[in-house]
Amino acid sequence: MKNLLDVRGLSKRFGGLTAVSDISFSMKRGEIFGIIGPNGAGKTTLFNVIAGQHKASAGGVTFDERDISGYSSDAIARLGIGRTFQAVTVFKSETVAENLRRANVLRRRHNPLAVRSAAASEDRFRAVASFIGLGDHLDGVAGDLAYGLQKLLGVGMAMLIEPKLLLMDEPAAGLNPSEKREAGTLIRRLRDELGISILLIEHDMPLVMDVCDRILVMSQGAKVALDTPSEIKRDSRVIDAYLGDDYDFA
Template sequence: MLRADKLTIRFGGLVAVSDFSIEIGDKEVVGLIGPNGAGKTTIFNMLTGVYAPTEGTISYLGEPIHGLKPYVVTSKKLARTFQNIRLFEKMTVMDNVKISYDYRVKYSYFDAIFRTKKFRKIENKMDEEVRNILDTFNLLDKANEKAGNLSYGEQRRLEIARALATSPKLLLLDEPAAGMNPQETMQLSELIKNIRDKFNISILLIEHDMKLVMGICDRISVLDYGKKIAEGVPEDIKTDKRVIEAYLGA
């Protein structure tokens, strides 16, 4: 589904990521872990078009996507969340998710201004899809509330729901459990597995909560100082000496 080959990115004289490669298959949950500053979010930024890699290639569903603008990458059904929540706080929960449908809207300005039959049909279908997504995330009862009024855990879920509304085949989650309490993290773990199965998507996950990562990931890649130091199934990663040294020090 996705293949990144020998990605390198430099900012001036700083090499932030060096020679990084990864492959993600159909309906896989893959973890990307490493100490703070290891380059994990930088890799997400390259995969989603925020940064163009200095070297290397990225192919998604058989097409090269490196160097494309973020909105073009999203239109090709690759979506992401962010480490820091980026909701439209003064808009309703419903409207935050509906924004994701913008690139799929097929009616004209004329249809929107005069609320034609075509406009009403598309809007009604969109509303139904959004309600189904909100129901999956236990947010349907908050549909008309402002996003800024939600609890922290609910805002995290809403951001994932908004990304999922773009109908991705691959969803990138950047520290979705950050700031959550243990109960919320456990619920998030079940939610991630549920959306993988319900929506038939693959997931690439950055996370520091090792219990969550080890519990849901099929494979894990480990990054340290911008370089991949290990890759494998969770049981192998747990006991890898290089991984232990990266997190705890030699």
């Protein structure tokens, strides 16, 4: 089968600044693919270009055998690319249930003329809530939840668009060690139980090395290396660019 995602020579310039420079990689279906690199390496910008929030300055993206270069972010979401954000992005003043209902209705009635398929949506969001472990928090106000739970809610909302590929921007940032382990488990379950491929930006090395099938290392907008975790750990270019001589891959 063809690749799920092909990124070809993607560049993004903001004025004179090149945030992403000639990045190419491919993702297979069912792959958990990591992107690492120091702050300012252009990882989130790369996400934003793939997700259609920014237009690429050069290069293109093919998703599921369709060229999605230049598509709007909502069209890309409808084709099956979900995303979570670096900062918590949920509707903070609403309950968990309302957040999930909104995610559901935003996708289902994506424009005023969209046909209303009266799917059993209530069941669907309950299933998602229990999958991410928020089944007991449905009536809690999202903004009052612990930080880690708000991040989980963001994942749950993205799940409701039934993505084939989920872009996760630092899912473990700000989590405590046990929450980080749970995040790793959740990422695996998304792939193993639901067949969702994952493109992951993460700074937590043990987590990245543990869950990812392959890793792309970026520095100053450019590709430094692309390989399996075990090879990345040994790559001197990576250690120079990012990890540092005395880096410990605990």
